[in-house]
Amino acid sequence: MIGSPGRSTPRGEPLVPANIPFTRRGLLGSTAAAMGGLLLGPLPARSAASALAVPRRYTRAEWAARPPTKAANVLNRAPDHIVVHHTASANATDLSLEHAFALSRAIQNFHMATNGWEDTGQQLTISRGGHLMEGRNRSLAAIDAGDLVVGAQTLGHNDHTIGIENEGTYMTAQPTGALWDALVATCAWLCGVHGLDPHEAIVGHRDYNTTACPGDVLYARLPRLRDEVAGDLGLRRRAPEGPPPKPSGLPGPRFTFDHGPAV
Known part of the structure; x- marks a missing residue:
C-alpha cells in the first residue's frame, strides 16, 4: 500500500516472537457463551476484557521516526473497518526487530519524500518477523482512547478506516507464520x-480501491483471518466464505516499494 502520489496506497514461518506478550485466548468467552456462541452484533466497545488483548506495540520513538510535517488529525470516533494491506516490497528473510525498525523508517521516508505526505500513511505496520509498529503519529494514543487517526492508506475512506501494512508482496507468496x-x-x-464484528469489519484494500493490494494470496486468506479473530474473541467461527460485500461510504537495508497496480 505504499503506492504513488495522489492515489490510495498499500503495503504490502517462525512463531510469534517471545517478546510479543499477546496471549491467544477467548476474551469475551462468557458473553459469547451467554449468546450461544453467536455474534449477534457489534462487540461492546472498550470492554474490560479487551484491555487484556493488547499486543506488544513498538512506538514511533522506538523505531526513531522523523517528526511529521503536521500533526495527524484525530476524530472522536472509532473506525468501522480494518483495512489489510501489503507493502508490495521484497519478502525479506531478515525477521529481526532491527529490520522491522528500518522498514518503518523506509516507509515513512517514501511517504514523505516521494509521495509528499505529512507522515507515514498507515496507522500500523507488521514486519515479516511479526513485530507490530505504530505508523502515523498519534495512532496508538488514538486507538487506546477509542478514537481514529485519519491516515492516508485507503483513498476516499481514510475518515472511517484503520490500515495495517503487512511487510511483503503476497500475490503468490504466503505470509510468514510470525x-x-x-x-x-x-x-x-x-x-x-472498537467493538467491531471481525466478520464484517476486516476487509482488504482492494475492497475499496482499484488495486491488487493486499495481494491475491493474502486477500484469499481474509475469511480465515476473520474466523481466527472471532475465535480469539470467544465468538463462534463461521463456515468458510468469500469477502463481505464491498463497503460503501536512511543508512541500512534498501527497500523498494511498488508504484504500480500491486499497490
Whole structure:
C-alpha cells in the first residue's frame, strides 16, 4: 500500500516472537457463551476484557521516526473497518526487530519524500518477523482512547478506516507464520477496543480501491483471518466464505516499494 502520489496506497514461518506478550485466548468467552456462541452484533466497545488483548506495540520513538510535517488529525470516533494491506516490497528473510525498525523508517521516508505526505500513511505496520509498529503519529494514543487517526492508506475512506501494512508482496507468496499470528492478534485487539464484528469489519484494500493490494494470496486468506479473530474473541467461527460485500461510504537495508497496480 505504499503506492504513488495522489492515489490510495498499500503495503504490502517462525512463531510469534517471545517478546510479543499477546496471549491467544477467548476474551469475551462468557458473553459469547451467554449468546450461544453467536455474534449477534457489534462487540461492546472498550470492554474490560479487551484491555487484556493488547499486543506488544513498538512506538514511533522506538523505531526513531522523523517528526511529521503536521500533526495527524484525530476524530472522536472509532473506525468501522480494518483495512489489510501489503507493502508490495521484497519478502525479506531478515525477521529481526532491527529490520522491522528500518522498514518503518523506509516507509515513512517514501511517504514523505516521494509521495509528499505529512507522515507515514498507515496507522500500523507488521514486519515479516511479526513485530507490530505504530505508523502515523498519534495512532496508538488514538486507538487506546477509542478514537481514529485519519491516515492516508485507503483513498476516499481514510475518515472511517484503520490500515495495517503487512511487510511483503503476497500475490503468490504466503505470509510468514510470525506475521500472520501478529496480524490475527492485532485485529483481535482492534476489534475488542472498537467493538467491531471481525466478520464484517476486516476487509482488504482492494475492497475499496482499484488495486491488487493486499495481494491475491493474502486477500484469499481474509475469511480465515476473520474466523481466527472471532475465535480469539470467544465468538463462534463461521463456515468458510468469500469477502463481505464491498463497503460503501536512511543508512541500512534498501527497500523498494511498488508504484504500480500491486499497490
